[in-house]
Amino acid sequence: xxxxxxxxxxxxxxxxxxxxxxxxxxxxxxxxxxxxxxxxxxxxxxxxxxxxxxxxxxxxxxxxxxxxxxxxxxxxxxxxxxxxxxxxxxxxxxxxxxxxxxxxxxxxxxxxxxxxxxxxxxxxxxxxxxxxxxxxxxxxxxxxxxxxxxxxxxxxxxxxxxxxxxxxxxxxxxxxxxxxxxxxxxxxxxxxxxxxxxxxxxxxxxxxxxxxxxxxxxxxxxxxxxxxxxxxxxxxxxxxxxxxxxxxxxxxxxxxxxxxxxxxxxxxxxxxxxxxxxxxxxxxxxxxxxxxxxxxxxxxxxxxxxxxxxxxxxxxxxxxxxxxxxxxxxxxxxxxxxxxxxxxxxxxxxxxxx
Numbered sequence: 001x002x003x004x005x006x007x008x009x010x011x012x013x014x015x016x017x018x019x020x021x022x023x024x025x026x027x028x029x030x031x032x033x034x035x036x037x038x039x040x041x042x043x044x045x046x047x048x049x050x051x052x053x054x055x056x057x058x059x060x061x062x063x064x065x066x067x068x069x070x071x072x073x074x075x076x077x078x079x080x081x082x083x084x085x086x087x088x089x090x091x092x093x094x095x096x097x098x099x100x101x102x103x104x105x106x107x108x109x110x111x112x113x114x115x116x117x118x119x120x121x122x123x124x125x126x127x128x129x130x131x132x133x134x135x136x137x138x139x140x141x142x143x144x145x146x147x148x149x150x151x152x153x154x155x156x157x158x159x160x161x162x163x164x165x166x167x168x169x170x171x172x173x174x175x176x177x178x179x180x181x182x183x184x185x186x187x188x189x190x191x192x193x194x195x196x197x198x199x200x201x202x203x204x205x206x207x208x209x210x211x212x213x214x215x216x217x218x219x220x221x222x223x224x225x226x227x228x229x230x231x232x233x234x235x236x237x238x239x240x241x242x243x244x245x246x247x248x249x250x251x252x253x254x255x256x257x258x259x260x261x262x263x264x265x266x267x268x269x270x271x272x273x274x275x276x277x278x279x280x281x282x283x284x285x286x287x288x289x290x291x292x293x294x295x296x297x298x299x300x301x302x303x304x305x306x307x308x309x310x311x312x313x314x315x316x317x318x319x320x321x322x323x324x325x326x327x328x329x330x331x332x333x334x335x336x337x338x339x340x341x342x343x344x345x346x347x348x349x350x351x352x353x354x
Contacts, residue, residue, distance in 0.1 A: 001351060002032045004080045004103070008089040009037030009044055009056070012242070013189060014165065014267045015110045016043045019086050021166050023052050025344030031351075036074070038067070038089065062089060068097055075101045082106055082351055088113075088125050091132035098135060104354050106138040108163070112146060112262050115193055138354040140347065142264030143285040161350040164286065166343035167270045169335040174276025176324035178254065182210045182315050185253035185277075187246050187268045188260070190218030195259045195282070195302065197227060202307040204231040208315045215249055217242040250275040254323055255314050260284055261301055265338075273334035278326035280310045290338070295330035 003026065005019055019035065020043075026033045034053035037044045047054045057067050057074070071093070075083060080103045085091050091107055098105045113129055133139060134153060140163045141150070150160055184203075188194040196214065203212060214224075214237065221239065228237045243249070250256065256272040257280045265286040272279050279296040281287050291298050297310035317323040 001081050001348075002079055003034075003082045003084055003351070004075060004078070005033060005035045005084045005086065006090040006094065007035070007037050007043050007086045009039035009041040011087060012042040015086055016046055017167070017267045018108070018110065018165055019043065020046050020050055020052065021168060021340045022343055022347060023047065024050055024168060025166065025340030025342075026347075027052075028341050029344040029348060031344065031348055036071075038093075065096070068093070072097050072100050075103055082354065084108065085132075085136075086110065088129040088132075091136070092125075092128045095128075095132040095135050098137075104137045105135075106140060106350070106354060107133060107136045108140040108142075109133065109146060110142065111264060112143060112149075114149070115262055138350065140350055143262075145285060158353075161353065163346055163350070164289075164338060164343065165265045165267045165270060166338045166340045167267060167274060167334075168340050169274060172274045172331070172335065174274065174328065174331050176276065176328070177251075178318065178321055178323070179252070182208065182318050183253045183255075184210055184212045184311075185215065185249055185256045185272075186212070186258065187215040187249065187256065187271070188258060189216045190214070190220040190224055192220065193261050195261050196220065196224050198302060198304060198307060199257060199259045200224065200227055200231060200233065200237070202304050202311060203236070204233060205304075205308055206311055206315070208312070210236060210315070212237045213249060213253065214239050215241075215243050215246055246271065247275070250277055253277055254318050255280055255296075257311075258282065259301075259307065263287060265289060269330075270334050270338055273327075273330040273338075276324065276327040276331045278314070278323060278330055280307070280314060282307075290330070290333060294326065295333055296326055 023033050035047050036055045038059045040056045044054045044056055083103045084106045085094050086108050138159050140161050256277050259282050263285040269279055269290055279291050281291045282301040283298045284301050299306035299310050
């Protein structure tokens with residue numbers, strides 16, 4: 001089976017990691033896969049660094065349709081069995097040619113389309129993306145709460161297949177550690193859906209000492225920095241911006257946090273697991289499949305009191321040097337169930353159904 005993954009190429013978040021890890025897993029399960037992007041950007045770069053097969057078919061601009069004929073030829077001439085698209089632009093482009101290619105078409109829906117877009121351009125992009133979702137032969141999705149949304153879109157159940165995020169645990173060796181200061185880490189884009197404001201508000205009310213590191217960039221940077229200043233947290237909170245590699249930050253933390261309003265099963269949980277760090281997370285999407293009382297703390301979305309209680313409990317475990325037990329439990333659970341091999345095997349089942 002020959003699979004061609006297609007992505008715009010400018011993605012630097014979780015979708016990029018998902019595509020690369022899926023392809024790495026497919027190498028291990030002997031599924032022949034390659035990647036095509038419309039920009040020679042971070043996705044192609046990360047794929048090359050992992051010794052994956054990459055081709056770039058540049059667009060002059062986002063809606064440059066001159067690539068349609070070359071793309072049809074590329075797919076048909078290379079004997080591709082399944083075209084697997086990731087992201088709205090790739091979905092839209094393939095929606096224009098799917099009847100002219102000799103391959104089945106699958107989409108992975110990485111996040112909730114209803115909150116991915118904003119403004120007038122966003123409304124147009126949402127409409128085009130939803131059209132593509134309805135046209136595709138098969139949909140992989142990671143957020144179980146999207147199932148009811150797909151039902152409203154009248155997408156048949158036999159076109160839907162739930163998957164999950166995964167990372168490569170082959171070189172992981174988490175070491176128990178306790179830092180001199182209670183170090184908290186959040187790795188997330190500075191956007192509304194990640195709800196950093198909830199975390200900052202909660203931390204302004206706790207009674208213990210801590211250090212919070214925020215890894216990520218985004219449109220809310222200045223607003224969140226002002227909030228930190230207004231709450232008098234400047235000595236406790238550090239903004240470090242976007243980082244290509246986050247391993248050192250996980251090693252330097254005692255817990256990681258994600259306070260999102262909406263998620264699927266984010267890669268950051270698995271990255272935290274890789275380093276044996278427990279997670280405080282909001283109960284959204286598929287989070288409860290991995291974060292629980294054994295592996296961390298699960299709180300209701302936008303519930304500040306529950307978040308404060310979880311942070312205080314985590315601090316108590318840190319003081320008693322029992323925090324690592326949860327981190328190692330998260331590592332064991334994640335390695336067993338969310339490896340790249342497990343993901344590739346599951347996606348292959350979807351391909352066979354398709």
